[in-house]
Amino acid sequence: MPRKLQTSLIKSLGLWLLFGVLAGCASALQPVEHDPALAKGLAPDSFFTEQAKQHLSADLPDTGFLLLNTGRDALTVRAALIESARQSIDAQYYIWNDDSSGRYLAGRLVAAAERGINVRLLLDDINVAGKESLFAVLNGHPHIRVRIFNPARSRSGVGRFLSLLLDFDRINRRMHNKTFVVDGYAGVAGGRNIGDEYFDEHPALNFRDRDVMALGPLVGDMTDNFEAYWNSQWSYPLEQIYQPQAPELAASARLRLINETAQAQAFKTMPPQGREAAETFLENRFAGLTQAPARLVYDVPPKDPEAPTDTPKLTAKALYELVAEAETEILVESAYFVLADDQLKEIREVVKPGLSILAITNSLASNDLVTNHSAYVRWREEMLESGIDLYELRPDAKGCKEWVGNEAACINGAVSLHSKAVVFDQSTLFVGSLNVNLRSIYLNGETVLIIQSPELAKAVADDIRYSMTPENSWHVTLDESGDLMWQSSDQQVDHEPDVGFWRRAKSRFLSWLPLEKYL
Secondary structure: OOHHHHHHHHHHHHHHHHHHHHHHHHHOOOOOOOOOOOOOOOOOOOHHHHHHHHHOOOOOOOOEEEEEOOHHHHHHHHHHHHHHOOOEEEEEEOOEOOOHHHHHHHHHHHHHHHOOOEEEEEEEHHHOOOOHHHHHHHHOOOOEEEEEEOOOOOOOHHHHHHHHHHOHHHHOOOEOOOEEEEOOOEEEEEOOOEOHHHOOOOOOEEEEOOEEEEEOOOHHHHHHHHHHHHOOOOEEEHHHHOOOOOHHHHHHHHHHHHHHHOOOOOOOOOOOOHHHHHHHHHHHHHOOOEEOOEEEEEOOOOOOOOOOOOOOOHHHHHHHHHHHHOOOEEEEEEOOOOOOHHHHHHHHHHOOOOOEEEEEEEOOOOOOOHHHHHHHHHHHHHHHHOOEEEEEEOOOOOOHHHHOOOHHHHHHOEEEEOOEEEEEOOOEEEEEOOOOOHHHHHOOEOEEEEEEOHHHHHHHHHHHHHHOOOOOEEEEEEOOOOOEEEEOOOOEEOOOOOOOHHHHHHHHHHHOOOOHHHO
């Protein structure tokens, strides 16, 4: 055999062996067995049960709801819930940033643990890398436990990239659910993660988002949702995948974190400080609750993350059912919006004469992820041809000053859509973590509230309609030749507006790739 050919074969064999070893390492992460953990019992005569007696009428459905439409409200409510806790706090998030708001809420969780509150923090792994040290500080407290859902075996660098690549099927099953429950009776569910851009605190880019605070027995279903993931065999105690800090160093870091967050002077709006101020704050919010029939739907974590993903999840099925029942109008607000052949066929089969479907999503200019926008681009014309009326948010939307409690950021920065809500016939509100896209339909775990309330549905519908006005969005249509057109209050163009050629080219190139299910 020629020496050059022999050398080439040896190199090729070596590379295959190397990838084989790496693949073995990437998939070697085994499911973990937890001791059976029962849901936390409801704290007897807690502040929240007393508030329910005071503010919820016995003649109406037993759970009350309040829309959290600005990041300021969302941050202050979460902070007040922490300060008012008597027994337990369960927080479940896709993203928890190590920034001002993320550290503030983390510090208040430590302060709550110092009062004896049991804190459980459950995070998806996809955004944890590089932030483990913050969560290790929390996890070292005897009253705080942190678990990571579906982690990559390698934690950083090339090894992490290869873990994601070589264990593709498992890693693609993400926990996108977002719930925050205190004492089993008060909670928040919706679209927001934890970070400055979700709470109107980022100087350049803030998200238009939406949460719902709930008070009453339905919050117990949020706990069930949390428990399902907390006890999943793919949820790992942090200490199993990240080296714990020395106890004395962790204790010192927790003390600094408490002191750092004792006064939230850096925020545009000061969260309530201490239990008395927090309870007064919440009492005022609870006075505005709307009682309505409702249910919580969540996707259970997969027992086998490598199993086929060609069946819609429970939350998506609930959405399909509501679409089939709609009579006059469906209003969609979704950060990422992708309906492909199967979904469009289903819509055509169930849609009733006279039913209008209007949807607003991000424009290429307002989207935080060009990759996700490319999936929308791949199906945009088909969605228009199927009768869906499309609007794309402008990054300079005039409504920013109403949606984002940070006027300077609206003047000097941009707004992006992160909300996930659908309104049916101005009577039913579907709101939570589910984007109306293929990833949420087939791959992610999601949590949604379905609230039968004309009052709340109309409030969200009015917000969505306002976001569709020409000063806030571009109306996307097909002209007589079948070409795309964008029109707003001050322009009409035949290409994606307010972005440069290369960004448009990147989005268009990616749209040729059949990756929409994974974006």
